[in-house]
Amino acid sequence: MIKLLNKNPFLSISIKNSSQIIIRVLIGLLSIKIVAVILGPVGLAIVNQMQNFLQLTANLANGGIYNGIIKLLSDKATLNSKKEILNTGYVIIIVASLTISLSGIFFNQAISIFLFGNDSYRFVILCLFIYVIPTALFNFVLSITNGLQNLRLYLFITISYLISGLIIFVTSLYIWGLFGALWALLLQGLIAYILFRKGIKKLQIQLQFVLNKDIFKILSNYSLMAIVSNAITPLVVIxxxxxxxxxxxxxxxGIWDGVYKISSSYVNLSMLSFSYYFLPAFSKTISTKEIRKEIRDSLKVLIPLLSIASLSIYLFRDVIIRLILSNSFEASSQIIKWQLIGDIFAVTSWLFRILLIAKEKTKAYIFSEILAGTLLLAVSYYAIKGFGIEGCTIAYCIVNLINLFVLFIVHKYYWKEH
Structure with missing residues (x-):
């Protein structure tokens, strides 16, 4: 076993990083369970709609530079410029997050109508725009610890945020119901800021509001890729x-949300490992031979694990749905199979997307993201009309298969064997 870990760095890093991933997944599942039991399918749909919107705004507020920060800090050739990298990233995040937050003053009513069909949540949305600033800073310090491969601090900050967030969420939901769950997100923003300050202190970093034009230009390439990707995913789900x-x-x-949450739990388990290991790893690889070997070795581990996980979830779907959700989500059992098949394609395609990010293939990455998002929205629209709620999962499966094929062709084009 030890020999296998030494031969496969991806597996080794994933196991070392597994503590925060397992806690993240367990907390996510527990949150879903509590919302499902207390609020049912309707409440789950409303909470998830708000969470997806906050995910969208938080992703835009970071300026899309996190992957760029990880890439630059992972590259030994740029470590002499660490101070300039961090200061430039800090400027971008502050400006972007303030811009997004201020927009809530003018558009909170329109956003409430867009999300829920009425303006009942306009004041909640207005206040929650404050959430994006500390969250952007929190994710900034995570990207720094990732790029510097400071796994111990990365785990401490992540686990602290997850556990404190769960306590706040559950307490607010239990006492105040649906609106309590929404307001809890604002309190999580305070925890995010406290952990940001602690992380910066531990790393002994003095951030200054100074912009380096050369580094800004480099980060802009990542910014464009990340903004497109991070905006498309939550927007399409909404x-x-x-x-x-x-x-x-x-x-x-709400029934569809139940299926989506179950599958995303183990999908995130894989993707979190990707984000910590593959971006720095691909950033360091140079030759086509090294890149293709890294992909082959990873797929040998990844595909069997995904297949076993998907099959296991399908075979025990009724038990899992009752365990994770509640009896009111029984209809989820009838539509989950297509989602699980689609998850295998989705996670595998993410491997190729990470490679495009690491190698700054901006046009190819943006094209694949826009294609996947547009196809999923279009196919879902017609599939829902033709197959009802099951059309969502059918569309998800079809589009992820198409996206994997497109990304594989792109990979072949850029990294041909000589």
């Missing part, structure tokens, strides 16, 4: 949920 609500019902949207 729009699909709106299509379900418009054509079927809010209850059906």
């Amino acid at each position: 729009l699909i949920r709106r299509i379900i609500i418009s054509n079927l019902s809010l209850h059906d949207a």
Whole structure:
């Protein structure tokens, strides 16, 4: 076993990083369970709609530079410029997050109507825009610890945030119900800021509001890729949920959310390992031979694990749905198979997307993201009309297979064997 770990760095790093990943997944599942039991499918759909919106705003507020920070800090040739890298990143995040936050003053009513079909949540949305600033800073310090491969600090900050966030969320939900769950997100922003300050202190970093033009130009390439990717994913999920609500019902949207949350739990388990290991690893590889070997070795581990996980979840789907959600989500059992197959394609394709990020293939990356998002939205729209709620998972499976094929062709084009 030790010999296998030494031969496969991806597996080794993933196991070392497994503590925070397992805690993240368990906390996510526990949160879903509590919301499902207390609020049911309708409440789950509303909470997830708000969470996806906050994910969208938080992703835009970071300026899309986290992957660029990780890449630059992982590159030994740029470590002499560490101070300039961090200061430039700090400027970008402060400016971007303030811009996003201020937009909440003018558009909170329109956003509430867009998300929920009414303006009942406009004041909550207005206040939650404050959340994006500390969250952007928190993720900034995570990207620094990732790039510097400071796993111990990375785990401490992440686990502290996850556990404190769960306590706040559960307490607020239990006492104040649906609105308590929404307001809890604002309190999580305070925890995020405290941990940001602690992380910077531990790393002995003095951040200054100074912009380096050369580094800004480099980070801009990553910014464009990340903004497109990070905006498309939550936006498409929000729009699909709106299509379900418009054509079927809010209850059906909650049933789909239940399936989506179950599958995303183990998908995130894989992708979190990717984000910590593969971006620095691919950034260091130079030759086509090294790149292709890294991919082959990783796929040998990845695909069997994904297949076993998907099959296990499908075979025990009824038990899992009752365990993770509640009896009111029984209809999820009938539509989950397509989601699980699609997850295998989705996680495998992410491996190729990480490579495009690491090697700054901006145009190819943006094209693949826009293609995947547009296809998923379009196919979901017609599939929902033709197959009902199951159309969502069918569309997800089809589009992820197409996206994997496209990314494989792109990979072959850029890294041909000689």
